[in-house]
Amino acid sequence: MRLISLGIALLGAVGSGVTVTGQAGTAGTHPLVGTWRLVSLQRAAPAQPLAPVDNPVGILIHDATGHAIEVVTQAGRPASLNPAEQLQTYEASWGRYTVEASGATATYLIAGDLNPGRKDRRVLRTFQRRDTELVLVENGPDQRPAVRTTWQRIPELEALPAYQEALVGFWRWTGSGMINARGANVRPASRDPSVIVYTPTGHMAVLYLPPPGRQRFASAVPTIDEARAALQGSVSYFGTYIVQPKSRTLFHYQLGAVNPAAVGGSFMRNFDTAGAQVTLVFPPTMLNGEQVRNTLTLERLSGLAEMWPDFRR
Known part of the structure; x- marks a missing residue:
């Protein structure tokens, strides 16, 4: 297999507001x-x-x-x-x-x-x-x-469901943690600037990064230990998604993932949208003898109007 050591250093700083200028497409x-x-x-x-x-x-x-x-x-x-x-x-x-x-x-x-x-x-x-x-x-x-x-x-979906519209957009991670039955966050998390994106084509991509403070690699190609440290706590994949409005669940289907063993897998999340915020709730798991659910909160960076400017219902 041929390895990719690309110079594709794409993408940028967190913020909002219209910054795109240039000719119309x-x-x-x-x-x-x-x-x-x-x-x-x-x-x-x-x-x-x-x-x-x-x-x-x-x-x-x-x-x-x-x-x-x-x-x-x-x-x-x-x-x-x-x-x-x-x-x-x-x-x-x-x-x-x-x-x-x-x-x-x-x-x-x-x-x-x-x-x-x-x-x-x-x-x-x-x-x-x-x-x-x-x-x-x-x-x-x-x-x-x-x-x-x-x-x-x-191409965008020809019949984008109305119940899917509220999820479409760029969402920036603002916090997460393991929430127990009493509503307490027993293991809060910290991350570098991170996002999840849902598109009007039915595709999605996620890049959740580890906490701030990761060390740069000593050379262009990292050692196994350097790469392991850089990836510890990260989540990155892309694929398609389905929204189930009655059960308020999302399904992510992975077409590509940093861990190749994850390709072809799927995830289920409960979700709730409230204005410019979305909450994603993972299935229950056990932590220190009690049931907890990993719960993420994200704020909207853009929505359907910005993802598909020509959309008309």
Whole structure:
């Protein structure tokens, strides 16, 4: 299997407000807005031409207010990969982006990344949109193309259920913990800036990062111990989701995950939305002899109007 050691340092700093400028895309929306699946990946070693990477899969999501999340990995990764190999074949980051007035260059500022050394980095990419195809090119230090990704836009659901609308959007993690029967948080959690995203195409992506303070890798390729420490407590995968409105449950189906053994699996969560907040509740488990439920709270960064500006009920 060919390992990915990409220079894709996508995505950016936490915030809100309209930051996207530039030319209008098809249907009157910005050309980057939407949910995109990876169809081609090329990368180049220093002073070498671009070469294809085998079996690329991934997801790229932009909203109209400048939030983005990207996952790039490979299909068929063996479950036996060690932590360092997992990180070399799976990249995930999120943050904010802006587009120059020319409409051909985007700047991404990383808010969160599985690789702790890429947090707060700023990355410049040129892009071309041709109908439902998006091509992004990132140059290396020598200003030669280092990474070229090609994405296919996934169409929004033709009949998006009304009960699903409230969940669509970028959601930033604000807190979580193990809640017992008395409502006490017996194990509160802390995380670097983290998000989960639900799209109007029926796709989702999540990047929950460990607590602040992770150490940067000593070199471009982490050791097994460095990678294990960086991944400890992280959750990252992408796939599809289904909303069950009567039982207030969500089902996540994993198409790609940092742990290759998790691909093809699914998760169930209870949920509750209240204005700009969503609560996700995991199934019960036992902790120190009592039943608890991991409960996450998230605040809205964007919603259906920002994920699908042309939507009309």
